[in-house]
Amino acid sequence: MNVQPSASEPAAAAAVAVPEAVPALDTAGPRDPGPGPATGPGRGAALVPIVLVVAGGLSVQFGSAVAALLMPKAGALGVVTLRLAAAALILLVVCRPKLRGHSRADWGTVVAFGVAMGGMNTLFYQALDRIPLGIAVTLEVLGPLALSVFASRRLINVVWAGLALVGVVLLGGGGFDRLDPVGAAYALGAGAMWAAYIVFSARTGRRFPQADGLALAMVVAAVLSLPLGIWESGAKLTVPSTLALGAAVAVLSSVLPYTLELMALRRLPASTFAVMMSLEPAIAATAGFLILNQALSTTDALAIALVIGASMGAVRSQTGTRKKRQKG
Helix, strand or coil: CCCCCCCCHHHHHHCCCCHHHHHHHHHCCCCCCCCCCCCCCCHHHHHHHHHHHHHHHHHHHHHHHHHHHHHHHHHHHHHHHHHHHHHHHHHHHHHCCCCCCCCHHHHHHHHHHHHHHHHHHHHHHHHHCCCCHHHHHHHHCHHHHHHHHHHHCCCHHHHHHHHHHHHHHHHHCCCHHHCCHHHHHHHHHHHHHHHHHHHHHHHHHHHCCCCHHHHHHHHHHHHHHHHHHHHHHHHHHHCHHHHHHHHHHHHHHHHHHHHHHHHHHCCCCHHHHHHHHCCHHHHHHHHHHHHHCCCCCHHHHHHHHHHHHHHHHHHHHHHHHHHHHHHC
16 A cells, blocks of 8 residues: 555546545556566566456456445444444554644645545435446446546547537436435435545555555544444444454445555556446446346446446546647
């Protein structure tokens, strides 16, 4: 978890990715390009970062599926509390962030980052308690997609936004009551918090060394979620089996993906990383089907494919804009 601070806000805005991926984009230092096909041991080395990214995505979404299994025992808010608290403890031990030497603006930024993180997780798990995992992630990813479109200010991104909108209409099937309108609203709210998370993670990455800001923001998120989790679940949170599953969710959805994605970013361009992470709704739908028996209709699958296509297009468009500015 040793991340070097050289955040790039445009890259973060383009990262239509899972929440765990964003700090990696924001704080990753210069990447070692690694051995290329002409100088290295072969294509196998080039596939390593891709495998790491896919493994991280699988870990996140299967962690969410495990969280859905835990909800009947601990409730949605209880699961959020367990995940954030366990992840905060692990990150504090691993990162050992320094508390001194930071300005009031630094602390304000990390608190905002933690609030966005806590809000994003709370709203997403509320959605997950009401609608299928694949659909929840698809609606949530609209937040980063909207941020990417607004950040680029290019006409082509209106096309990508329109494509995503078509996908959302298909998911709604003419009305979100088919999905549970409250669950859909929670997922969209989580997407808005995700966009805020991206912005503040970029600023935190510039103000705090290594992964200190991430660890401290996770503590803020855990503290904010604690009263809600206790209010909903109370003593249920202290059951050993529930604590064990909560720790598993924290590892699968936070700690392991952070590590895998940071390793991948040392060899993989951030733009390629973001495009790959646009596949998260598909991975989430697979996890929902395999673990939760949440089968999708053909229309739902087409809708998810449209949102994935829009996400990839927006990321590639954003990357093209940055390359032109660099040449100019």
